[in-house]
Amino acid sequence: MNAPSYDTDLLVVGAGPAGVAAAVMAASLDMRSTVVEAERVGEKLHRIDALENVPGAWSAGPQLADALSQDLARLQQVGRCTVVKARCTAVAGHKDHAELELNDGRKLTGRAVIIATGVTELLPADVSWISAPNEFSPAPLWRSTPGSLAGRTYVLGGDRPLGTWLRAHFEIHKQLYVLCPPSDDYKTAEIVHDERVHLVPVSHIAIETPSYGSAWTVRVKDRRGAEKAYSIDTLVNNLGTKPAAIPGTHQDQDGYCPPHLQHPRVLTAGDIRSGRFQRIITSQGSGAEAALSLYYDRALPRS
Numbered sequence: 457m458n459a460p461s462y463d464t465d466l467l468v469v470g471a472g473p474a475g476v477a478a479a480v481m482a483a484s485l486d487m488r489s490t491v492v493e494a495e496r497v498g499e500k501l502h503r504i505d506a507l508e509n510v511p512g513a514w515s516a517g518p519q520l521a522d523a524l525s526q527d528l529a530r531l532q533q534v535g536r537c538t539v540v541k542a543r544c545t546a547v548a549g550h551k552d553h554a555e556l557e558l559n560d561g562r563k564l565t566g567r568a569v570i571i572a573t574g575v576t577e578l579l580p581a582d583v584s585w586i587s588a589p590n591e592f593s594p595a596p597l598w599r600s601t602p603g604s605l606a607g608r609t610y611v612l613g614g615d616r617p618l619g620t621w622l623r624a625h626f627e628i629h630k631q632l633y634v635l636c637p638p639s640d641d642y643k644t645a646e647i648v649h650d651e652r653v654h655l656v657p658v659s660h661i662a663i664e665t666p667s668y669g670s671a672w673t674v675r676v677k678d679r680r681g682a683e684k685a686y687s688i689d690t691l692v693n694n695l696g697t698k699p700a701a702i703p704g705t706h707q708d709q710d711g712y713c714p715p716h717l718q719h720p721r722v723l724t725a726g727d728i729r730s731g732r733f734q735r736i737i738t739s740q741g742s743g744a745e746a747a748l749s750l751y752y753d754r755a756l757p758r759s
């Protein structure tokens with residue numbers, strides 16, 4: 457019987473903390489990896505100004521993102537890793553290999569694949585308490601610089617990045633009007649006493665397309681059913697996140713991709729696994745562990 461053949465030992469999708477840790481671990485075990493990244497290495501970290509709970513001297517996301525880039529550059533120099541800039545559009549596990557489809561039409565094969573695509577922004581169309589035109593796509597708060605928040609600024613949702621953003625920009629004295637549905641109430645404890653936050657409890661909001669030259673209008677229904685319309689200068693998205701699942705992975709009821717649901721040749725690591733383990737240190741640990749488990753898994757034949 458012919459030995460199975462594939463392009464590389466390990467395919468990794470996503471070059472965040474989990475994906476890079478997987479590639480580093482694979483290299484230390486003499487495995488070759490190909491890392492597919494849609495944006496840039498450490499994309500999310502580049503936008504996190506203040507980091508907490510990360511061992512080492514990392515207090516800012518861009519520092520850690522640069523370190524991850526250097527890790528991958530070092531692996532590439534010694535021929536242990538290839539980095540491909542593309543978006544992965546599908547994954548499949550087969551009897552003797554795993555396969556990825558990329559948005560540029562390429563297909564990559566490996567002995568196994570680690571999916572480490574993290575989470576991505578929830579959009580207004582994903583939540584039932586907002587009605588908005590299809591073209592309405594507000595910028596995420598956590599990617600916004602204070603200078604980009606012009607005039608009267610509304611924040612859609614009370615998810616936790618708001619607290620991080622306020623801590624990172626303690627020098628900013630701008631008032632933020634936070635449109636908060638009942639489902640976000642429990643997340644607002646850390647910001648409710650911040651004098652820059654004006655919480656607006658809502659049950660539903662409707663966003664209306666601006667007519668020529670005017671601003672967006674938001675029609676707010678409060679928790680007692682009373683309605684009010686506001687004209688908005690700036691509106692930013694703080695709705696939270698959803699798993700960046702790839703077609704071909706198996707999702708649980710919340711859309712996450714826990715490892716135990718996947719094909720034996722498709723492993724998952726980092727934030728994509730669950731809403732409960734979303735930290736840098738757990739992402740790194742799970743990425744490294746996934747690569748190590750592949751090394752020890754005799755049931756998956758090598759070429």
Ligand SMILES: Cc1cc2nc3c(=O)[nH]c(=O)nc-3n(C[C@H](O)[C@H](O)[C@H](O)COP(=O)(O)OP(=O)(O)OC[C@H]3O[C@@H](n4cnc5c(N)ncnc54)[C@H](O)[C@@H]3O)c2cc1C
Pocket residue numbers: 469470471472473474475492493494495496497498499500501504506507508509510542543544545572573574575598617620700702725726727728733734735736737739
């Ligand atoms: C505002 C904010 C502050 C945070 N602060 C902290 C903190 O202080 N301490 C802490 O421990 N954690 C913090 N976190 C959480 C931390 O950022 C995540 O837990 C960690 O980044 C998850 O790592 P990951 O590798 O699983 O995913 P990510 O870092 O999200 O990386 C996923 C990568 O996959 C890429 N990707 C996605 N889809 C595809 C695709 N289809 N094809 C190819 N590539 C794809 C993305 O571009 C990205 O580079 C914070 C998060 C946010 C949003």
